[in-house]
Amino acid sequence: MVEKRNPITVEDAIKRVMKYRKTGEIEYIDIKQANGRILASDIIADHDVPAFNRSPYDGYAIKSSDTSNASTDNPVVFRVVGHIGAGSVFQDTVKEKEAVRIMTGAAIPDGADTVIMLEDTETLDNDQVAVKKQMExxxxxxxxxxxxxxxxxxxxxxxxxxxxxxxxxxxxGYKNVPVSKKPVIGVIATGSELLEVDEELQDGKIRNSNSYMMIAQIERAGAIAKYFGQFSDQLDTCIEQMKSAMTEVDFLITTGGVSVGDFDLLPDIYKHFQANVLFNKIRMRPGSVTTVAELDGQLLFGLSGNPSACYVGFELFVKPVIDTFVGRNQVGMKKAKATLSVPFTKANPFDRFIRGHYELTGGKVEVSPSGKDKSNMVHSLAEANCFIHLPGGTNGYNKGETVEICLLENV
Amino acid sequence: MVEKRNPITVEDAIKRVMKYRKTGEIEYIDIKQANGRILASDIIADHDVPAFNRSPYDGYAIKSSDTSNASTDNPVVFRVVGHIGAGSVFQDTVKEKEAVRIMTGAAIPDGADTVIMLEDTETLDNDQVAVKKQMExxxxxxxxxxxxxxxxxxxxxxxxxxxxxxxxxxxxGYKNVPVSKKPVIGVIATGSELLEVDEELQDGKIRNSNSYMMIAQIERAGAIAKYFGQFSDQLDTCIEQMKSAMTEVDFLITTGGVSVGDFDLLPDIYKHFQANVLFNKIRMRPGSVTTVAELDGQLLFGLSGNPSACYVGFELFVKPVIDTFVGRNQVGMKKAKATLSVPFTKANPFDRFIRGHYELTGGKVEVSPSGKDKSNMVHSLAEANCFIHLPGGTNGYNKGETVEICLLENV
Known part of the structure; x- marks a missing residue:
């Protein structure tokens, strides 16, 4: 019973997902916790900066008119009538031939209209200072x-x-900072081959790595992950688990079970829920079986069980929904151009997203695949800081050609 | 009483600080919290990957020797003796002309040595499948x-x-992940001009922004900030406050009070403690008065009260100590080359670190200053993702020239 699926383009898939985007709320957090969060309101200046006329130097605040004839040969002597540090205010008004010793950052006293720097003065006895320079x-x-x-x-x-x-x-004065509430993203693993991370290996089984990878990707994208563990093999139990999980999250991710394999449960679950399957086949590698469905406006992401496909599926389809939820002005991965430092000789019938590592080398952006590009190789994920995007319908790429990369870090 | 100070180079200053670096301990955290932390031990493979010979496709596991004469005209008929999904193991041994239906990821049964893909077979009645292709x-x-x-x-x-x-x-199988313990960095603000973030503005005063900026920089660098509030104006009280803070942190940062201004307390505090002042003047802009002292092996960073100088001082001198503490293999800011998109016409008698914003544009790294480069402009810090480093002793730089940039984000 190999089901016939209708492949669509990556662009189209993203558009279909974004129809069901949601916007989150604002919450206020202490300024000490604000780093890395998304600003949810414009920051407005509640005062001028500087808030007052301020001295940029250590020196003396004086009237410039008193210096009109000052020079090294003809120093003008001022009487020092005050001494203020930053934060202090001179309570009087500066009069003719009076000087107020002033520190960087302090407010210019009334009556004064210039600050002569310490090095342009000479301190005399009796609280007097000689000024040897004309000031304006x-x-x-x-x-x-x-x-x-x-x-x-x-x-x-x-x-x-x-x-x-x-x-x-x-x-x-923002002691409490308006930031976007983080969406909660549920993660459920499927696959009877999966062991938990703390289980001993068994014949034919592998440890579940996708769920933990997802949790990390969710956190990197600025959302909160909620892990529901592994699904049962039994359709009925699965359905109950999924129903319950949906009530606790904004978006739900399942990994695995979306292929047309004989043991893939997700298609049946979507059917049971009468969920609106937005697509279940994309013209891309890896991750062609990525499925997204919608149920009463809630997005259900059915990512592939293959680690690379799962990783790519998250960044392409889940991340833009998170970015929108938190109101980021950059939605989805940031894109850039880079020079290929290895060739990709094969033609690309489909869009390819190859895990890559870009470096800034001699003023240029250079990219190479991070590890051998085998879709079942978890290994190459560790070094990846971008995807190399080779559009479908293109021929091979030579070393030195320019390609598009999609950046994985949120900065 | 303007003290005479001995300026040293940035490089020399970093070297002096690094003499007193410390290395932190390992702690174990749940894998669900591991993203963004520093790996404190090598990850070792506890098993082969794949752990067993595995099917990369959906198909049938068979003996290749049975297909030696197979072709479209001469299909070889196999008896299907089993059906295994990923995670299941076929308990028997595959014999001549026997086939086991197998899913992607499942273990190859004993006796079989190849997997023929579904599309190269034809399903017949009576649990039989025809193979039309030679396999090796x-x-x-x-x-x-x-x-x-x-x-x-x-x-x-x-x-x-x-x-x-x-x-x-x-x-x-790393349910618990060995990561580096984060150092605790204390922050104390000095300056009688400072109001707290939630105070109303007053004549001649400004709100304390440096401490909160430091807290964010500390967090971005992967450490834990502990804020002790503002210092008293009284030397005695100050000394007590600082002594007590030092016992609670790995490193201590003070902001402000390190100049030679009449109200700058830090030099007196260092003297009182008989601290070993590593330097109190650096041939750089901004931040020339940055002071670092050491007391019983503990580093005391005296950063300038000027926001830009404070920011630069942290990244240049505190960050490498944090990187070392957590055992990162990248110590200090990552450097890269970039093309200037604006000219800097003035000569640079000292090393300059200008807050910049770099972009990846058409495969190249381009950088421009983020806002006007006035050292008292907090404003330009918001867009900064790098410093533009203009070495001391160089002439002006033209638009289009290559400069070194120091990246501010830890990725």
Whole structure:
């Protein structure tokens, strides 16, 4: 009973999935936990930066008009009437021939309109300082609002919060930061050949690696993984397990069981649920049997049991849904061009996504496959930081040709 | 009392800091939490992969010698004696003209030495199948150990664990994963101009942004931040606060107070502790007053209160110590070459580290400064994903010239 399936393109598959995307909610977290999260509202400046006219140097705040004749030969003597560090405010007004010793970052006192640097002065006795240089109005003053004007959007929502953005959040008083709630993604493994990670090997069986890989991919993509363990071999039990899992998650991933093999349960489960199967065959390698279904608006991702196909299926179809849920402005993998450092001589009847490793070498982006490209080789996944995308319908690629890569890290 | 300081090079400064590096311990965590941590022991294969001779296809396991005369015109008829899915084992031995229906991933039964694909057969009545093709010994069989041999080092320690590595950990039975313990890094802010993040603005004051930025940088670098709040203005209280903080952390960062300004307390604190000041002046911009001291082998990082200088100081001097603590094989920022997309016309008497944003554009690495390069502009930090490093003693750089960049993300 080999079922006939209708293969569609990768693009079309992504489009069909994205029809059922959801948007998550905002939650507020402490600024100390904000790094790496997605900013859910624009950051708005609650004040000018600087908030006041500020000294960029250590020196003396004076009236520039008092220096109109100052020179090395003709120093002008000022009386030092105050001494303020950053954070302090001079309470008086600076008058003619008066100087306030001022530190970097401190507010310019009223009456003063310039700061003369320490090295352009000479300290005399009796709280007096000699100025040997002409100064201009507003010289050496960081003006209020010079960096940032109040009410400006400083950082637009949808960005991944990094340490620099954290600094801005702190500057503008965001003790609690609006971030996107992470979606919860369920993971269920199928396959009677699977042992759990802590089981001893048995004849004919392998340990379940896909589920843990998925959990890590889900976390890397900025979502929360919920692992439900392995499915029963029994259709009835399976159906119950899946039904229950769906109520606890935003999206559900199953691994394995989507082929047309005699022991593949997923097609029957979808049938039982009367789920809307968006596609069950894609013109791509690996992962051609990747299946996505929708039930009452909830996406059920049926990824292949083959580790490479499973990995690719996640990044191509699940990640964009996560990105949308958290409101990232980059949806799906970031793409770039790279120079192939090995040839791929075979023609590509289908879109191929080859696990690759790119390096920045001498100002150029170079990419090579990460390990032999055998779809059952978990091994080559460890070094992968991108996919090499060879579009379907193309001939082989030579070494040195430019290809598209899809970046795997979220930065 | 402007103190005379001896400037040293960035390289020399890093060397002096690294003399007091420490190595952390190993801890074991659940594989579900392993993503992003540093692998602390080599991953060793506890079995061959495949662990047994395995079928890469859906088909029939047979003896190749039975097909020596098979062709489309002369099909050879086999009796189907079993049917095994992945994870099942055929308990008998395959004899002449016997076939076992086999699924992808299942173990090759004893007696069989090849798998004929479904499409090269024809199913007849009475549990019989016709084979129309000659097969060779071991054709279509994934041999035990073909991917990975038992006892091979699969992934060397020191790597950041990614989803592919998690898959390998699961395959080889690592339910508990050896990872490097994260160092604890204390953060203390100094500066009487500083308000806390949730305080209303006051005349002459700014909110403390450096501490939160540091916390985010510490987390990005893979360590744990412990924030001790702001220092008192009083030397005595300061000394007590710092002494107590040192007992709770592996490394301690203070921000601000390291200049030669009249209100800068750190030099006096180092003196009080009789700490070994490794340097207090570096031939670099920003961050020339960055100070690092050592007390009984513990590093005290005195970063500048200027946000950009603080940021740069952390990445240059604190990050390598974290990388070493966790045993990463990449110590310090990863470097690369990039093409400048704007000119830097001024000469560089000192090493400059300009916050930059690099992009992969048409197969090339292009970099530009992220925002105007004013050292008091927090703003430009938000977009930075690298530093543009202009070495001291160089003239200006033109647009299109190649420069070194230091990458800020740990991937």
């Amino acid at each position: 109005n507003l010289q050496n003053i960081s003006l209020a609002g010079e960096d940032v004007k109040k009410n400006t959007v400083i950082v637009p929502k949808g960005k991944i919060i990094n340490p620099g953005i954290v600094a801005l959040l702190a500057t503008f | 010994n071991l054709q279509n069989i994934s041999l035990a150990g073909e991917d990975v041999k038992k006892n091979t080092v699969i992934v060397p320690k020191g790597k950041i664990i990614n989803p592919g590595i998690v898959a390998l950990l699961a395959t080889f």
